[in-house]
Structures are given as C-alpha cells and as structure tokens.
Amino acid sequence: MKAPNGHRETQHPYETLDRASRAVVARATGGSSPTAAATAWADWALHLSRAPGRQLELAERAMRSAAKLALYAGRGTQGEAPFAPRPGDHRFDHPGWALPPFNLWQQGFLACQDWWDGAAQPPRGATQHNADRVAFMARQALDVVSPSNGVLTNPEILQKTIESGGGNLVRGAARLAGDMAARLTGQSESPDEGYAVGRNLACTPGEVVYRNELFELIQYTPQTEKVHAEPVLIVPAWIMKYYILDLSPENSLIRYLVEQGFTVFAMSWVNPTAALRDTSLDDYRRLGVMAALDAVTRIVPEARVHACGYCLGGTILAIAAATMAREADQRLASITLLAAQTDFTEAGELMLFLDESQLAFLEDMMWDQGYLDQAQMAGAFRALRAEDLIWSRAVRRYLLGEDEPQFDISVWNGDATRMPARMHSDYLRALFMENRLTAGRFAVEGRVIALKDIDAPMFVLGTEKDHIAPWHSVYKATLFTENELTFVLTKGGHNGGILSEPGHRGRHYRIGHRTRDKSYMDPDTWFDRHPAKEGSWWPEWSAWLTRKSGAEQVAPPAIGAPEAGLPPLGPAPGTYVFQT
Structure with missing residues (x-):
C-alpha cells in the first residue's frame, strides 16, 4: 500500500547513523529517553544542592516520620496509623495489613512515599515539569520495593500460600513462564472465548x-x-x-x-x-x-x-x-x-513522557519502525497507574495464582492499534x-x-x-x-x-x-x-x-x-x- 502523502525524508549518512543508534536504544527502553530522565534528576538535584534550607526541611521531615513510626511501634501498633495509602491505592486493603509485622512494613513504605512527595516538590529555580517527572520516577521505584510485592511480606499472599500448600505459586510460575514466552515470540494474549468481535462485541447490525x-x-x-x-x-x-x-x-x-x-x-x-x-x-x-x-x-x-x-x-x-x-x-x-x-x-x-528529548527519541524509534507499536504505547498508559495496572496485576496473577476474569472493556483494552x-x-x-x-x-x-x-x-x-x-x-x-x-x-x-x-x-x-x-x-x-x-x-x-x-x-x-x-x-x- 502506498502512503497517501510524501516520501521518506532524505538525510546525511551521519545523521542516519545517529538516528539508527538511538532507535536501537529506544527499542531496549520501550521508547523512554534516558537523557530526558537524567536531565530531570539533574535539574532537581542541582537546585536542591544549592538550597540548604530545603535540605534541612527534608531532613526534619524524615526525622518526624521516623519519630512517628517509632511511637507507633512503641504502642505495639495500637491506635491510628500515622500514614495512609493514597486514595485509590488498594494494595493494602487485606485485613492482614493491620497485624504486626505487616503493618510496620506497610507504614515504613508509606513513610518513604510521603517523604518523596515532599522531596519532589521543585526547589526554587527547578522546572515544575522536571520535578513532576522526578516524582513520577521515584514513585515507580518505590512501587518496585513495596512490601505488597513479596511472598513473605504480603499477608494475603502468605495466607494463600499456606492454605493452598504453595499451589498459588506453582500456578503463578506457570503463568509467568507462559507470559514471558508470549512476549518473546510477539504473541498476544487470546481473549476469553466468551467474547468475540462481531458476535457479542461490535455486533450492532x-x-x-x-x-x-x-x-x-x-x-x-x-x-x-x-x-x-x-x-x-x-x-x-x-x-x-x-x-x-x-x-x-x-x-x-x-x-x-x-x-x-x-x-x-x-x-x-x-x-x-x-x-x-x-x-x-x-x-x-x-x-x-x-x-x-x-x-x-x-x-x-x-x-x-x-x-x-x-x-x-x-x-x-x-x-x-x-x-x-x-x-x-x-x-x-x-x-x-x-x-x-x-x-x-x-x-x-x-x-510526563513528553519534552524535546523524549519526542526526538520517539521519532527516531518510529523512523526505524515506521509506526509506534501497540506495546510501546500501552506501556506509558500502564506506567501512569503502575500500582494497579502493573504491580497489583502481577501480584494477583503470579503470586496469588488467581485467574483474571475478563470483561468486554478489558478485551477491547487489549486490542490496541x-x-x-x-x-x-x-x-x-x-x-x-x-x-x-x-x-x-x-x-x-x-x-x-x-x-x-x-x-x-x-x-x-x-x-x-x-x-x-x-x-x-x-x-x-x-x-x-x-x-x-x-x-x-x-x-x-x-x-x-x-x-x-x-x-x-x-x-x-x-x-x-x-x-x-x-x-x-x-x-x-x-x-x-x-x-x-x-x-x-x-x-x-x-x-x-x-x-x-x-x-x-x-x-x-x-x-x-x-x-x-x-x-x-x-x-x-x-x-x-x-x-x-
């Protein structure tokens, strides 16, 4: 099929080499520019390094949080917890999180999250866009080490493992192996047989x-x-x-x-x-x-x-x-x-995913491929709600070993272009x-x-x-x-x-x-x-x-x-x- 408009632009071989090299990196990073990320951290850190008052403020915030945690632990974790999950964060809904030591692990994680919420506010002179990106990247990093992701640190997973004799982990490992194989071979997950386009989806005559x-x-x-x-x-x-x-x-x-x-x-x-x-x-x-x-x-x-x-x-x-x-x-x-x-x-x-560096990186990747792929696009949307769309899903699928019921909208959501x-x-x-x-x-x-x-x-x-x-x-x-x-x-x-x-x-x-x-x-x-x-x-x-x-x-x-x-x-x- 012939493109409706124009032809590929001509450019110097040196520029072609530059774009090709960046496209290789872009494929490895899913289209995320390392330069854009480094620039955001540098902007935030360099301005913070010249703000001794702000540094003292953050040190005081850390000490206050540590004192709250110590007081909470000293009470035998009785009374109201000092830190609460963000609205919409359901990782800690299980009643087991109210029991020690899980509640201390949860509170320690939420205290770190609270500190970074304050630390990522832009120091004077730093751009709001870079500070927002730092906050986003810090949130992504914290989500990786959340106690909700561990077999021994999540009471719900631990309870399920004991009750099933480890069957949940066996089922989860099989799913993980299947998902990795599908990703390596470029295969997409098949929708539930109960949903089919033209039969009960997109079926208006x-x-x-x-x-x-x-x-x-x-x-x-x-x-x-x-x-x-x-x-x-x-x-x-x-x-x-x-x-x-x-x-x-x-x-x-x-x-x-x-x-x-x-x-x-x-x-x-x-x-x-x-x-x-x-x-x-x-x-x-x-x-x-x-x-x-x-x-x-x-x-x-x-x-x-x-x-x-x-x-x-x-x-x-x-x-x-x-x-x-x-x-x-x-x-x-x-x-x-x-x-x-x-x-x-x-x-x-x-x-958060867009500035000149990031856009140039995406353009080089698309220049190489000819399009933006479904998986590359979907990754950005999942990252915006990583605690729910990435980590909570991984916990349910691979550690709890639970089947994910499919709905019409989830089938459509997996049918990207x-x-x-x-x-x-x-x-x-x-x-x-x-x-x-x-x-x-x-x-x-x-x-x-x-x-x-x-x-x-x-x-x-x-x-x-x-x-x-x-x-x-x-x-x-x-x-x-x-x-x-x-x-x-x-x-x-x-x-x-x-x-x-x-x-x-x-x-x-x-x-x-x-x-x-x-x-x-x-x-x-x-x-x-x-x-x-x-x-x-x-x-x-x-x-x-x-x-x-x-x-x-x-x-x-x-x-x-x-x-x-x-x-x-x-x-x-x-x-x-x-x-x-």
Whole structure:
C-alpha cells in the first residue's frame, strides 16, 4: 500500500547513523529517553544542592516520620496509623495489613512515599515539569520495593500460600513462564472465548459502505420505522479499535443511538503498518474525517450531519470543523466532543513522557519502525497507574495464582492499534508540545484555523477521573469557542465514563449550557454552580441531538448509495477491526 502523502525524508549518512543508534536504544527502553530522565534528576538535584534550607526541611521531615513510626511501634501498633495509602491505592486493603509485622512494613513504605512527595516538590529555580517527572520516577521505584510485592511480606499472599500448600505459586510460575514466552515470540494474549468481535462485541447490525486506505465507514441498520433526517457520524480515536462505542449490546452507545431513531455512521480506522509511515495528521483529517463526511452526505443528501468525536477523534474533528468554518462549509448540524482535548496546556500526566528529548527519541524509534507499536504505547498508559495496572496485576496473577476474569472493556483494552510515524510525530509536536491549535498557530493547507470560527452548536463532555484527557483540559473548549455550547461532566474515567448507559448503577453527571452572550466561567466555578444529577448522560445527549434536528422524522435512508458509487461492501464490523 502506498502512503497517501510524501516520501521518506532524505538525510546525511551521519545523521542516519545517529538516528539508527538511538532507535536501537529506544527499542531496549520501550521508547523512554534516558537523557530526558537524567536531565530531570539533574535539574532537581542541582537546585536542591544549592538550597540548604530545603535540605534541612527534608531532613526534619524524615526525622518526624521516623519519630512517628517509632511511637507507633512503641504502642505495639495500637491506635491510628500515622500514614495512609493514597486514595485509590488498594494494595493494602487485606485485613492482614493491620497485624504486626505487616503493618510496620506497610507504614515504613508509606513513610518513604510521603517523604518523596515532599522531596519532589521543585526547589526554587527547578522546572515544575522536571520535578513532576522526578516524582513520577521515584514513585515507580518505590512501587518496585513495596512490601505488597513479596511472598513473605504480603499477608494475603502468605495466607494463600499456606492454605493452598504453595499451589498459588506453582500456578503463578506457570503463568509467568507462559507470559514471558508470549512476549518473546510477539504473541498476544487470546481473549476469553466468551467474547468475540462481531458476535457479542461490535455486533450492532450494519454494513460497510465505504473503504479507503485509512478507514472503513459503517452504516448501521435502522431499528425504528422513522428516523431523524440528520444522520450521526462518529469519529473514534485511532489509538484503539472503534468498538469501545459499540461494545456489548447492553452498553453500546451506537446501538442506543440507532434505537433512538438516528441514522448512525461510524468510522473504523485501519491498523497501520510501516507502509503508512509517511501518513500525516492532515491525511487523517482529509482522507479520514472529510472523506467520511463526503460519503455520508452522498448517502443522505441534502441533510446536515451531527458529527461526534471521541478522544483523538474529537481533536481531529475539531480541527476539521474549524477548517470547514473557514471555508464556509455548512454541512455540520452539530459537533459533539467526548473526552477530547483541543487545548493541551493542562493535558495531564501524559505530559510526563513528553519534552524535546523524549519526542526526538520517539521519532527516531518510529523512523526505524515506521509506526509506534501497540506495546510501546500501552506501556506509558500502564506506567501512569503502575500500582494497579502493573504491580497489583502481577501480584494477583503470579503470586496469588488467581485467574483474571475478563470483561468486554478489558478485551477491547487489549486490542490496541499501531500509529503511523509521521502522524504521531505531527500530533505530539503540533498539539501536545507546541499547543498550536489554541495558540493561533495551527495551519491547514497553509492557512491558520481558529476554533472560534465554528458556528455549529457543540456538546462537550468530560469525565471526572480521566487521566488521559483531564476534564479541566476538555473544559477549555469553552474558552476558545464562541458558539452555543453544552458542557457535561460525568462520573467515571476516560472509557468508563463514556460507557454510562441508562440503568448503570451509581452514575451521575452535571450539565450546563452556554449561550453566545454569556461570559467565560472557570471550571471550578462551573463545577460548584452545577449540581450533580443521578443517572446516565446518554438521554441528555439524545434529547440535545433531537433538539438540533429537524422537527419531522423521515423514512430511513437506504444502506449505501450504489448509484453514487457507494455500494454495501460487507457486513459490520467490517475487516479493518480484525487487523492485528
């Protein structure tokens, strides 16, 4: 397959040698730059070395912690423990951690964790980014030596070992050997037989009606006698497979929309190989979003389109919409952004992995491979929640010998995709590193675009516990637009908050509406002024789409448009979703 745009850049043989050598190191480190890590430690340590007052403060903190531990031990570990785990840290939930000597080991670990929380605060003159990276690396190092990771230092593992006569360790060793063999051979873990794409995942009926080198377009079979005249086009993220929005039948957002009387189209991105190494971010707009919109309007002519983008799909949709506004293209009836960022100044913990050194290192690795591999990308996300996604999982799997029950979302989570080298470099550099979109420096086809040009009404949603697209960052869409906008903040994380079907227990959301004449409201004030409502946000969105649609409903359009060169190409979920 020929790349849609350009050719590999030519460069001097010396530079090729440099890049090749860095690519070798990058493969060994999983894409993490040793220089970036060393620079962060050097910045922190050198500034701390010139701060005697801060050194005394940290020494005093250490002595106070030691005194608290000594007092706690002297009481026979009776009374309230001086240190508590962080919210969300469940490594010490087992009741055995309240008994000696396990409670002393736990408290010693938490005391070290508490000291590093203070020590990693930036000394005067050090950059906050480097201090945050030092705190992150210190946390990773501490997680390695946590007493929860040891057979003899974890009461839960010890109890299980005694009860099973060591059977848990035998089962865990077999799993460890199997996982290591699979990693060495490049094999992926097979999902539970109870889950299969096309059978009970991504199983909403439909047909592929368009295909190019970047995506397949799926048109879903109508389930109501009448539909809204305006179709819905869903632009998913290309970092994972599209079917997070069509997971199981009971929590499929796509199925829900179809049942509400909407004609729904969804893009299913290709899983790129090195053949697409030169595909750019603009190719994803031009040959992706715009090609999909063109196909939808040929199938449903004379109807404006409700466009919805999720995560990275929302970012590229915002770019496409701003470009359309500049060109006076009025085909969008509304724009929905789900957990999608348009401004990246508060992009969350992912920024820990990004600076010029780190980006150059990643670019050299992708230059060599032609893409960013699934495992290399997944490692960064796991590291953000290492105590849960790495160490707690390893303890359960290899030391407790427990089977990990699979769920629909865990199967999807393991079904990652690659990303073309040029596109991923464009995205990281132009948006994450340089924040060009809201800084007035993002050019499409040689001319700068502006989000404030967008006239179509917007529905923007953030999730409370999102560590990939923090809701404060998502909320910034209200700062850089001037159109009618509804903002929703829902309970959950980046994926779980989206899967919030009606009837889902324990769900709530907040919703607010901004008209053109209202001034900007900061996110914390917005939060305080909009009380939580119980239930799912899905009906709110469906009702909002209905209000932005025409009053009359019509007969469902045909599947595809053979007369316009768009015949059905095969049943949903298509072929790209099965690419590995």
